[in-house]
Amino acid sequence: MPEWAAAQAAAAAAAGLTLTPPNANELVLDLLATHDAHSLPLRPLLRAGGLFGFSDQTIRVALSRLKRDGRVVTTARGIYALPPGGSLLMREVEGWGAKEARAVAWTGAWIAVADGGLDRTDRPLLRRHERALRLRGFQGFAPGLHLRPDNLAGGTGSVRSDLMALGLAPTALVCRLDQLSADDERRARDLWDLPCLAAGYHALLDLVASGDAALDASDAGQLAAEQAAAQALTLGRVVIRSLIRDPLLPDAMLPAADRRRLVAAVAAYQRRAKHLWTGLLTAWTAG
CATH class of the missing domain: 3.30.70 (Alpha-Beta Plaits)
Known part of the structure; x- marks a missing residue:
């Protein structure tokens, strides 16, 4: 196992997370969401599937299933795309970076x-x-x-x-x-495990740092780039899912500085990962 991969596994464990690769359906949706046009030919989808151990047939079956469910459409022969507007959950995933802007001052x-x-x-x-x-x-x-x-x-x-x-x-x-009793106010504030949330931000920051190390290694050649891309997609899914589920608590309950640092780090990491994936998908499309 490369040193960066071991570091990622350790950082994920510290955050209480498991770096579980996507299934075939999730991989197709992630790749279409990553591409600026939200559209890809079959060839790069099959090639990407191979990085995760999926046969061509498995990816074809996933595409048929997603198309049947209305989660993917064909815009031309052999061209697959996300439907206009997408699903609510897909918009949640795509808009995770803007979530921080929803937080306003808390009056209690x-x-x-x-x-x-x-x-x-x-x-x-x-x-x-x-x-x-x-x-x-x-x-x-x-x-x-x-x-x-x-x-x-x-x-x-x-x-x-x-x-x-x-x-x-x-x-x-x-x-x-508003105007809860003192006891109810304490009970309400105790609904969230604040020390766990704070520790989670630090652990996720370490996980993103390990992901950056993996992307640094992608310059070592095509094989390293493909391995790093697969790791980046897996890591990005886990970290962004955690941010989507973050309760966005006010500073009076949990200071937001670490959460904001994490959001900035993930955004920078995602830009690097997207650049890597875009290059691979473009090369695979060209054949």
Whole structure:
């Protein structure tokens, strides 16, 4: 194992993460999202699949499945693309870097979601509902009641619309809470493991640093470049997923300096990884 790969594995373990490579569907979607045109011919998709041990047939089956599900379209013979607009979750992934701009000053109020009347026998609805709450950093405060600090731009109305677009159950009530009792205020602030979040930022910064070392090694030749590209895609998925799920807590609860450093480091790393992947995909397209 190259030294940088061992460093990545160690840094990921320290962050409580596993560098799990994408499956065939995820790989295709990631590559189409990475390419500026969000469109690629079959040849580079097959070549990229080989870096992750996928046969040509496996990638072809993945493309057929994604096309059937409406997650990929063909714009010409042998040309695959993301559909116009994409999915809500894909937009979440693509817009992770702008998430920090959503945070505003916190006055101490909370946003609450009350879902005691939710039909929990509707499993697809329940999955979408719970995913929406996770993506916007809500935690369960009491049965049927979830909270987060009211520190997102636009306040309750904007968060309500955002949650509904992400799949929140239409029967859920979204409202603003303030003037909690001292005990309830302490309980609300304790819903998040703040030391764990702070340690996670440092561990992820170490992981990104190890990824930079891998990209430095990509200058050693074609094989090293392909290996580094595969590692970069795997690492980027893990780190960006962590940032997407970050609750974006206010400074009064968790100082945001380390989170902002992490966002900047990941953005710089992603630019380097994208440049590497763009070069490979262009070369593979040319044949």
